[in-house]
Amino acid sequence: MFKGIFDPTKSDGWRAHRRVTEVACAVFALLALPGGAFAQGAVPPLSPTNSDAASQGASAASTSVLSLSKAISLAMEGNPEVAAATRQYEATEGQVLQGRARPNPELAYSLEDTRSQTRTQTWQLNLPLELGGKRTARTKAAEKAREQAQAELSELKATVRANVVAAYFDALTAKERLSLAKDSVSLAKSSTDTVGKRVAAGKVSPVEETKAKVAEAGVRVELAQAASEERNALTRLSALLGNKGTAFAALDGKADVLPTLPSLADLQSLVSSAPAIVRAQLEVDRRRALTELEQSKRVPDVTVSVGVQRSNETQRNVALIGLSVPLPVFDRNQGNLLEALKLEDKAREDLQAATVRLHSEVTQARERSAAIAVEVQSLEQEVLPGAKSAYDAASIGFENGKFNFLEVLDAQRTYFAAKSQYLKALAEAHRAASDVDRLLGGVTPAGQAATHN
Structure with a gap:
């Protein structure tokens, strides 16, 4: 499109120069517009979150590398389940305030005889007095409910943190599997080209080239599957952070660095402080407080009354003082007390x-983590080096005409299968460690290291 502008055969070169200047100005104008297409396409829009702080955090994450500690921080700010549990905890403050409230006084008015000459009017103030420690017991039960809501919030945060850790390393391993699949495609393409050249030279049968192309097609299918798994892993991680779409560019971490868990005896000693x-x-404490509240209700409350009575007939005011006490003859709150005791x-x-x-789940998670660590170590130190060595030897032998392509293909499949199994074992190891962290509320060294990573 610029051929006419820069054509040296044109006589009016100054017009060409002017047209170039106009095009450049137009491009800069589009770039400078805040709502223009270029400005909108520079950074992909983030999906809406539940709070402004989470939106700002996700916006910052979209332009930087996402570390594990940053992912956990974003999840604590933007995860909708954490936000809902926080609101539930805040709502229990109303129960405490209501439990501390005293009963309201009552203003009563009565009229005797509607005739004005003999009319008697009475104004009376009734003040209930709670006895038996009802207000104290009610407040204590509300405070225990508030502490329980706080414990539920802490348990949910531990669960979300563990899920973020697992999803983060799932995304890392998915990225590694995608890289592995790309390398596999590259090697398959190279093998296909090599076989094609040998077929053209008449050294091998054309059937070998067909097999190489079929193998390459299968590897490309695996590449598409690996790419889909990576997108799904990133989507799950993004959802835990409170976003509907991926709001970060890359992950900063190494999947092959396994977490270090304490011994089983040390983990069992931490069970008593676990969120669950x-x-x-x-x-138990809340139910005990509710039982005390039902016991206090067995003591009847007293209502003190003070007032004044005015008689038009005698033209005198009479002071009134009264006291009323319910008689617990039929209802002694025995049913509610029995229910409270059974619930306690x-x-x-x-x-x-x-x-x-919890003891059983911690033991199982610890044993699973130990078994996976052994598997990872075996794959890393024995299986992978042997499979890689066999594949390299088969490739070199094929190039020198000592092996056929089927042997190379078999060695290649063995190596990439071992590498894929290694990556899956890494993901499972991080998932087992995150389960321990979730059960114990992040008090393990692995959970604390993940938080401060």
């Missing part, structure tokens, strides 16, 4: 069940 156990213990017993049983279950 703390929440179950707080449920249930909470204790739930605490014991949660402790046993």
Whole structure:
């Protein structure tokens, strides 16, 4: 399109120069427009989040490399489940305020005889007085509910943090698998070209070239699958951060660096401070407080009344002082007290069940992590070097005419299968460590290292 402008055969070169200047000015004008197409296409728009702070954090993440600690921080700010649990915790403050409230006084008015000469009017103020420690017990139960909501929030944050760690390393390993698939395609293409040259030279049968092309097509399918897995992994990670789309450019981490977990005995000693156990213990305390509240209701409240009575017939004001006490003859709150006692017993049983279950889950996660670590070590030190050496030897032998293509293809498949198994084992190792971190609430050294990585 610029051929006419720069054609030296044109006599009016100054017009060409002017047209170039106009085109350049137009391009700079488009770039300078804040709402223009170039400005909108410079950085992809971020999906909406639940808070302004999360949007600002996601915007910063889109222009920088996302580290694991930054991903955890963004998840704590923008994850919708964490936000909802935070609102639930904040709502329990209303229960505490309501529990501390005293009963309202009551203003009563009565009229006797509608005739004005003999009319009697009464104004009375009734003030209920709670006895038996009802207000204290009610406030204590509300405070325990608030502590329980805080424990649930901490447990949810530990779960989200563990899910972010697992998703982060899933994305890293998916990226490695995609790189592996690309290398496999490159090698398959090189092998196909080599076989084609040997077929053209008459050294091998054309069938070998057909097999090479079929193998290359299969590897390209694996490349497409690896690319899809990477996109899905990034999407899952982005969703945990509170975004609907990927809001970061790259990940800063190494999947082959395995987390270090304490011994099983050390992990078992941390079970008592795990979020699930703390929440179950707080449920026992809350049920105990509710039981005390129901016991306090067995003591009847007293209502003190003061007022004045005016009689038109006698033209005198009479002071009134009264006291009313319910008689607990039929309803002694025995049903509610029995229910509270049974629910308190249930909470204790739930605490014991949660402790046993958590000990079992921690043991299983620790054993799974140890087994996967052994698998990773075996693949890294024995399987991968042997498979790589066999593949290199087969490739060199094929180039020198000592091996056929099927042997090269078999060695290549063995090597890439071992590498893929190695990457899957790495992802599973990080997932097992994140399960331990989730169960114990991030108090393990692996969880703390992930947070400060």
